[in-house]
Amino acid sequence: MVEFKGVSQRFGQQWALHDVSFALNKGEFLFLTGHSGAGKTTLLRLLYGALRLDLGRATVAGFDLTKLKRSQIPELRRRVSVVFQDFKILPNLTAYDNVALALKVRGLPRSQSDRRVRGILRAMGLEDRAYIKSERLSGGEQQRVAIARSMVVNPKLILADEPTGNLDADLTDHLMDIFRQFYTYGTTVIMATHSREVLERVPEARILHLEQGRIVDTASPPTEIELYGGLP
Ligand SMILES: Nc1ncnc2c1ncn2[C@@H]1O[C@H](COP(=O)(O)OP(=O)(O)OP(=O)(O)O)[C@@H](O)[C@H]1O
Ligand SMILES: [Mg+2]
Numbered sequence: 001m002v003e004f005k006g007v008s009q010r011f012g013q014q015w016a017l018h019d020v021s022f023a024l025n026k027g028e029f030l031f032l033t034g035h036s037g038a039g040k041t042t043l044l045r046l047l048y049g050a051l052r053l054d055l056g057r058a059t060v061a062g063f064d065l066t067k068l069k070r071s072q073i074p075e076l077r078r079r080v081s082v083v084f085q086d087f088k089i090l091p092n093l094t095a096y097d098n099v100a101l102a103l104k105v106r107g108l109p110r111s112q113s114d115r116r117v118r119g120i121l122r123a124m125g126l127e128d129r130a131y132i133k134s135e136r137l138s139g140g141e142q143q144r145v146a147i148a149r150s151m152v153v154n155p156k157l158i159l160a161d162e163p164t165g166n167l168d169a170d171l172t173d174h175l176m177d178i179f180r181q182f183y184t185y186g187t188t189v190i191m192a193t194h195s196r197e198v199l200e201r202v203p204e205a206r207i208l209h210l211e212q213g214r215i216v217d218t219a220s221p222p223t224e225i226e227l228y229g230g231l232p
Contacts, residue, residue, distance in 0.1 A: 001026045001157055001188045002047065007056035009042055009213075016042040018213040020056070024190070026156075029183050029202050032192040034210035040192035043210070044159045047190070048080045049073040061156050078106060081155035083163045087146030091135035095126055095145045098134055102149045113152075120148045123178055125171075139166045147175065151182060158182060160191040164198055176201040 002024040009017040017039045024030050032040040045051045047060050049068055058065040061079040063072060089098045096117060103113040121130050124144040134142055143166050150158060160179070164172040172195075180202060183189050193199065199207065209216050 001028070001061060002190070003057075003059045005057040007046070007053065007058050009039075009046065009051065009054045016213050017046075017210075020210075020213070020215055022208060022215065024188060024206075026188055027183070027186045028188055029179075029205035030188075030190045031199055031202070031205050031207045032190065032210060033194070033199070033207060036194075037212075038210040039213040040210060041161055042213075044082070044161055044190065044192060047157075047159055048082050049076050078153070079156045081150040081153055081158050083147050083150045083158070083160040087143050089134050089142055089145050089149065092133055094131050095121060095134055095137065095141075095148075096130040098145050099149045099152050102153050106153060116152055120152045123181075124148045125174065140168070140171055143167060144171075144175070147178070151178070155187065157188045157190070160189065162192055162194065164193070164195060169197070172198065173201070 002022075004023070005021050007017055007020045008015055020039075020043065032043060034040055042051065046053060046058065046065065049063075049065070049072075053065045053068075061076065063076050068076070090101070093101070099121060100110065100113055100117045103116065104110070118127070118130070121127055124147065126141065126144055126148065129137055129141055134145055137145065143163070147160075147163060150160075158179070163179075164175055167175060176198060179189055179191070183202075191198070199205070
């Protein structure tokens, strides 16, 4: 599903990723951990074509990122769905319409999308909030709308950047159950997180630990210091 070989990425003089190599099979769950600034978001952005690959080789969901043309990005994003750190939902649309839009732009008529939209809103505990304008939802509710929107399209690969950042413990549990459900049905998941609780929710997941843009040994689980060190 994903293969990186010697990938390096820089912003100006600074290398955000340095010689990163890893492979991920279809249906695997991978956590990205590491201090703030370690390169987690940069790695995820490469995977959905938001950054052009500087150096090295990479493939994702059948696309060669080295040769990715701008015109192929919509096709890539049909297979790869993203849950952003700063979730971007449309504030003046309802939760329902935000989620339905993801299917509409992929050409699915409303008659076919309605059941899926309502199903995912129910799974996210948003059925009572479905027809309220999103700007009037709480931060955690808005985040769940964003997650519902990413998941409703049944992507092959879900990329999630700190998806539980705004959620309390109960909602985090609930959300991780939903990610696990997708993963159980064969969706590949890559999730960046600082949270030990989140890591512990998927004990069988692989962990890729980044330090200053490099992969460090991932044989043993990261210590508390490695997870939280450097953060306020
Ligand atoms: N658009 C950009 N322009 C310049 N530098 C950038 C840009 N995006 C990221 N960087 C730099 O690249 C490095 C890696 O950033 P990245 O956002 O990938 O870290 P991160 O691991 O996601 O951190 P966090 O846990 O805080 O989200 C950082 O030093 C950051 O300052
Ligand atoms: Mg980040």
